[in-house]
Amino acid sequence: MRVAIAGAGAVGRSIARELLRGGHQVMLLERQLDHIDPDAIPDAVWVHADACELSLLEEAGLQTYEVVIAATGDDKANVVHSLLAKTEFGVRRVVARVNDPRNEWLFDASWGVDVAVSTPRLLASLVEEAVSVGDLVRLMTLRQGQANLVELTLPADTALAGKPVRVLRLPRDTALVTILRGGRVIVPTPEDPFEGEDELLFVTSQEAEEDLRGALAEHGLKT
Numbered sequence: 001m002r003v004a005i006a007g008a009g010a011v012g013r014s015i016a017r018e019l020l021r022g023g024h025q026v027m028l029l030e031r032q033l034d035h036i037d038p039d040a041i042p043d044a045v046w047v048h049a050d051a052c053e054l055s056l057l058e059e060a061g062l063q064t065y066e067v068v069i070a071a072t073g074d075d076k077a078n079v080v081h082s083l084l085a086k087t088e089f090g091v092r093r094v095v096a097r098v099n100d101p102r103n104e105w106l107f108d109a110s111w112g113v114d115v116a117v118s119t120p121r122l123l124a125s126l127v128e129e130a131v132s133v134g135d136l137v138r139l140m141t142l143r144q145g146q147a148n149l150v151e152l153t154l155p156a157d158t159a160l161a162g163k164p165v166r167v168l169r170l171p172r173d174t175a176l177v178t179i180l181r182g183g184r185v186i187v188p189t190p191e192d193p194f195e196g197e198d199e200l201l202f203v204t205s206q207e208a209e210e211d212l213r214g215a216l217a218e219h220g221l222k223t
Contacts, residue, residue, distance in 0.1 A: 001025070004065040004091075006051035006081045007072035008035050011097065015069060016044050029060060051081040054088060063089040070096040070113075075103045079111045086112030115142070136213055136221075139201075147173075147205050152216065156196040159220045166190035168219070171211035174204040 001024045005012045008030035016026045020043050027045040030036050038046045049056035051072065062068070068085040070078035078096045085091040096107050098118035107116035140149040154160060160168070165176065165188045179186040180199035186192065204212050 001067060002065045003027070003067045003069065004029060004060070004062055004085075005069045005071055006078070007070070007097075008037075008046070009071075009073060011073075012069075012071040013041060015071060016041050020044065027060065027065065029057075052077055052084070054084060057084060057089065062091065065089075065091060067091065067093045067095065070094070072097070073099055075099050075106070079103075079106050079113070082107075083112040136209075136216065138209075142203070147203055148209060150202050150204060150209065150212070152200045152202070152221065154194060154196055154198045154200065154221075158194065158196050160194040161196045162193050164191050164193055168194075169215055170202075171204075171208045171215060173208045174202060174212050177201050177203055 003019050003024050004027045005016055006029045008016075008028040012028060012030075016028055019026050020041070025045075026041075026043070027047060028041070029047050029049050029051050031048070031050040033048060036046050036048055038044075047060045049060055051057070051070070062085060068082070068089075068091045070081045070085075072078055072081070075098065078098075082094045082096045085094050093114050094112050095115045095117065096113045098104050098107055098116050101118055104116065104118055107113045136150055136152045138148050138150050141147075142149060168176065170176065176188055178201040179188050179192070179194075180201070181195060181197075202212060
């Protein structure tokens with residue numbers, strides 16, 4: 001897969017290294033000349049360009065990339081780059097970094113963003129996930145805000161222990177995708193039993209999330 005990353009700071013470089021290790025082709029776009037260091041990541045294509053300049057993006061061949069990641073430290077630059085990538089270059093998938101949570105409302109489909117990643121919000125969700133037992137925690141928003149990845153850790157003394165997955169009547173547009181149990185990742189079948197301290201990962205639409213809370217509450221989970 002060909003991935004273009006706007007911003008070659010610490011975040012952009014870290015993403016580039018991970019993608020290269022996965023066998024992907026990576027281009028790093030950076031407007032500050034002193035941040036360009038091909039020796040740091042020799043397998044990446046380095047381009048000195050402003051991510052918001054249409055002509056420079058054309059010269060870089062942005063239209064040949066399948067995924068764009070707007071990873072600069074400037075939210076305004078990230079939304080403008082996302083919009084250009086989607087509308088001018090037809091990039092299939094645009095992922096944008098949100099630096100200031102107050103700007104999250106900007107990062108949606110109207111600005112060309114398919115997935116917005118807010119580091120402060122993600123860290124807060126992970127903290128909640130680590131300490132919350134019996135509470136439904138939203139980990140991530142997927143598909144331009146149309147669905148959420150949510151997690152619930154069952155209490156050790158849960159009433160669901162020993163009962164099969166099928167007893168949990170999930171609302172429409174909701175799926176239990178994984179049960180994490182110790183070091184195991186379980187793709188659940190209807191007959192698999194729950195156990196205390198299971199971590200349940202659901203994908204649910206925005207509209208169905210409240211109904212999911214109600215379905216879990218029927219089994220004594222406060223959510």
